[in-house]
Amino acid sequence: xxxxxxxxxxxxxxxxxxxxxxxxxxxxxxxxxxxxxxxxxxxxxxxxxxxxxxxxxxxxxxxxxxxxxxxxxxxxxxxxxxxxxxxxxxxxxxxxxxxxxxxxxxxxxxxxxxxxxxxxxxxxxxxxxxxxxxxxxxxxxxxxxxxxxxxxxxxxxxxxxxxxxxxxxxxxxxxxxxxxxxxxxxxxxxxxxxxxxxxxxxxxxxxxxxxxxxxxxxxxxxxxxxxxxxxxxxxxxxxxxxxxxx
Amino acid sequence: xxxxxxxxxxxxxxxxxxxxxxxxxxxxxxxxxxxxxxxxxxxxxxxxxxxxxxxxxxxxxxxxxxxxxxxxxxxxxxxxxxxxxxxxxxxxxxxxxxxxxxxxxxxxxxxxxxxxxxxxxxxxxxxxxxxxxxxxxxxxxxxxxxxxxxxxxxxxxxxxxxxxxxxxxxxxxxxxxxxxxxxxxxxxxxxxxxxxxxxxxxxxxxxxxxxxxxxxxxxxxxxxxxxxxxxxxxxxxxxxxxxxxxxxxxxxxxxxxxxxxxxxxxxxxxxxxxxxxxxxxxxxxxxxxxxxxxxxxxxxxxxxxxxxxxxxxxxxxxxxxxxxxxxxxxxxxxxxxxxxxxxxxxxxxxxxxxxxxxxxxxxxxxxxxxxxxxxxxxxxxxxxxxxxxxxxxxxxxxxxxxxxxxxxxxxxxxxxxxxxxxxxxxxxxxxxxxxxxxxxxxxxxxxxxxxxxxxxxxxxxxxxxxxxxxxxxxxxxxxxxxxxxxxxxxxxxxxx
Numbered sequence: 001x002x003x004x005x006x007x008x009x010x011x012x013x014x015x016x017x018x019x020x021x022x023x024x025x026x027x028x029x030x031x032x033x034x035x036x037x038x039x040x041x042x043x044x045x046x047x048x049x050x051x052x053x054x055x056x057x058x059x060x061x062x063x064x065x066x067x068x069x070x071x072x073x074x075x076x077x078x079x080x081x082x083x084x085x086x087x088x089x090x091x092x093x094x095x096x097x098x099x100x101x102x103x104x105x106x107x108x109x110x111x112x113x114x115x116x117x118x119x120x121x122x123x124x125x126x127x128x129x130x131x132x133x134x135x136x137x138x139x140x141x142x143x144x145x146x147x148x149x150x151x152x153x154x155x156x157x158x159x160x161x162x163x164x165x166x167x168x169x170x171x172x173x174x175x176x177x178x179x180x181x182x183x184x185x186x187x188x189x190x191x192x193x194x195x196x197x198x199x200x201x202x203x204x205x206x207x208x209x210x211x212x213x214x215x216x217x218x219x220x221x222x223x224x225x226x227x228x229x230x231x232x233x234x235x236x237x238x239x240x241x242x243x244x245x246x
Numbered sequence: 247x248x249x250x251x252x253x254x255x256x257x258x259x260x261x262x263x264x265x266x267x268x269x270x271x272x273x274x275x276x277x278x279x280x281x282x283x284x285x286x287x288x289x290x291x292x293x294x295x296x297x298x299x300x301x302x303x304x305x306x307x308x309x310x311x312x313x314x315x316x317x318x319x320x321x322x323x324x325x326x327x328x329x330x331x332x333x334x335x336x337x338x339x340x341x342x343x344x345x346x347x348x349x350x351x352x353x354x355x356x357x358x359x360x361x362x363x364x365x366x367x368x369x370x371x372x373x374x375x376x377x378x379x380x381x382x383x384x385x386x387x388x389x390x391x392x393x394x395x396x397x398x399x400x401x402x403x404x405x406x407x408x409x410x411x412x413x414x415x416x417x418x419x420x421x422x423x424x425x426x427x428x429x430x431x432x433x434x435x436x437x438x439x440x441x442x443x444x445x446x447x448x449x450x451x452x453x454x455x456x457x458x459x460x461x462x463x464x465x466x467x468x469x470x471x472x473x474x475x476x477x478x479x480x481x482x483x484x485x486x487x488x489x490x491x492x493x494x495x496x497x498x499x500x501x502x503x504x505x506x507x508x509x510x511x512x513x514x515x516x517x518x519x520x521x522x523x524x525x526x527x528x529x530x531x532x533x534x535x536x537x538x539x540x541x542x543x544x545x546x547x548x549x550x551x552x553x554x555x556x557x558x559x560x561x562x563x564x565x566x567x568x569x570x571x572x573x574x575x576x577x578x579x580x581x582x583x584x585x586x587x588x589x590x591x592x593x594x595x596x597x598x599x600x601x602x603x604x605x606x607x608x609x610x611x612x613x614x615x616x617x618x619x620x621x622x623x624x625x626x627x628x629x630x631x632x633x634x635x636x637x638x639x640x641x642x643x644x645x646x647x648x649x650x651x652x653x654x655x656x657x658x659x660x661x662x663x664x665x666x667x668x669x670x671x672x673x674x675x676x677x678x679x680x681x682x683x684x685x686x687x688x689x690x691x692x693x694x695x696x697x698x699x700x701x702x703x704x705x706x707x708x709x710x711x712x713x714x715x716x717x718x719x720x721x722x723x724x725x726x727x728x729x730x731x732x733x734x735x736x737x738x739x740x741x742x
Binding site for chain 2: 025026027031037039040041042043044045047048050051052054055058059060061067068069072074076084085098099100101102106132133134135140141142144145147159160161162163164165166167170179181184185188189192193194195196197198199200210213214219220222234236237238239240241242243244245246
């Protein structure tokens with residue numbers, strides 16, 4: 001019995017030694033932005049948000065998974081099938097910048113993506129999802145349903161919001177990466193900073209676990225602070241806070 | 247304080263490198279989507295002022311490293327010897343544009359059984375990151391937009407924006423979102439207000455004339471919830487911070503935009519023992535040089551502009567509506583941009599609050615530039631003006647000019663001041679002799695209105711006590727010295 005256990009332990013260690021290098025993965029980002037809409041006013045600055053995101057994350061060693069824009073942003077980019085191509089769930093950080101409505105993301109052709117479309121689907125690689133649109137997360141219970149096991153945080157606005165020509169993502173990454181803040185602190189700080197977010201809105205931050213809320217840090221933050229674990233197994237609850245930017 | 251800007255005016259005219267004075271704060275016309283607007287039931291347009299002041303930012307507002315260090319010291323950013331910390335110089339960059347693909351193939355939404363197995367394995371496996379490469383900062387192609395002075399002391403951070411004087415401070419020891427239940431509830435509005443007020447007093451920032459009173463903040467709680475992922479039912483909640491918003495006003499009008507409020511949050515230490523300001527944000531620029539008597543659109547004119555998407559200042563608003571946009575309120579305000587914009591002007595705006603007729607909870611605010619664009623004059627004129635007609639010895643005076651030439655002219659501009667001693671004094675040297683400013687003006691040239699003097703006149707130049715004065719300006723033909731338009735006169739009195 002003892003012999004067998006030792007053998008099993010040694011086998012496991014050997015397996016792990018080989019497994020870790022094989023599974024070493026560079027963190028990835030993905031971006032979707034829409035400036036031109038068929039059913040809403042065009043926006044001038046959503047590409048600035050993704051340019052800022054790309055600059056910050058690429059500078060810290062993240063790889064690009066995909067960047068789609070305008071009419072080439074499709075529903076599947078938000079992982080509506082949870083199989084095959086899984087869109088944002090294939091990258092560690094995703095930003096979507098564009099218009100939204102009560103509970104949905106508006107696509108360029110007028111189609112909408114609701115939280116119910118992605119329920120239980122974010123269970124793979126996604127860690128942080130920033131939906132920079134109006135009103136989408138007003139139905140946060142529906143969108144939080146997407147956070148099954150992998151995703152740590154989802155954040156955005158529950159009211160109408162303003163674009164900032166990249167200043168809000170810049171304020172977020174400056175805090176989360178350069179200053180090593182937790183993502184919730186970084187987003188709170190950026191939305192309350194007049195220089196990063198000048199508008200009057202209600203912001204929201206959602207995490208899957210309390211540990212992620214309190215101890216999470218982005219991969220490759222400059223202070224080397226550790227990232228919180230994924231939730232496993234799913235406890236079917238989520239944590240969130242809302243606040244006024246004014 | 248003497249500040250004479252005649253060199254600018256003089257250089258502009260005499261060098262003939264003249265450009266029409268451009269309008270302030272206008273945005274390119276943007277059609278506001280496919281939306282139709284309608285006036286809500288019972289809506290009435292508010293009364294409109296005939297004219298308003300348009301403010302610009304004083305050069306005294308310039309933020310430099312020395313100023314930033316002084317401010318940082320007040321915020322407690324000092325070294326072991328009690329001296330001021332040196333800032334870390336950072337920049338906000340306009341990042342290089344990434345061109346995404348212009349074509350895309352249909353990607354499959356379903357997967358094979360093998361792919362499903364792969365996915366499941368992937369979900370269960372942990373992985374380790376390779377070592378991080380050295381950061382590459384700034385990114386190649388990034389363009390420096392403005393300078394930021396940043397200070398760090400433990401968990402305290404201070405960031406000062408050189409461009410618009412915006413200050414952001416945080417103390418992360420008190421920016422806690424996960425506390426023991428009930429700890430935050432003990433933080434009352436009154437206690438939070440007391441802490442915020444003491445903080446403001448302690449940091450002792452230089453006052454600006456549009457600062458709020460700090461006596462009547464808006465309070466809001468930052469509350470953390472635990473909820474069920476299927477039903478959304480709230481299982482647990484607690485307050486972790488109190489936010490206080492001090493709204494600004496200018497001449498009794500609200501200020502909107504990022505500079506419109508001083509934002510403070512008060513938080514609790516992790517163990518709940520004490521409270522302190524966890525974050526603070528304020529725009530600090532000093533305003534002056536109001537362009538006096540600036541005509542504004544009426545609210546009904548602004549509503550027409552809104553329908554056409556003209557003068558739409560906050561055109562980054564990310565809303566979508568299913569129905570018509572119903573106007574429920576309108577008011578006059580000043581728009582103080584921040585973000586990474588210059589914030590060099592406060593633009594008068596009409597604010598329209600609207601809602602989606604299909605979902606009245608979906609509200610949005612549109613800022614329409616209220617400053618009436620000058621229509622192109624049809625004949626040559628010159629106009630000189632002062633900001634007031636009566637001054638006490640302590641008052642600063644602002645003097646401005648506007649002129650237009652309908653055809654190309656070789657002209658002489660003469661600006662003078664008639665004083666109570668009976669003499670005429672010539673601008674810019676205030677000598678009692680004729681001093682012409684010669685210029686070749688192109689047809690259609692339009693200058694101003696622009697202020698060119700801003701100072702306390704007592705004891706300066708030709709001012710020699712109380713009494714009745716008059717500025718006058720003339721445009722004359724250079725060859726004949728005949729007037730080519732009526733003389734403009736601006737009379738005023740200084741207290742005896």
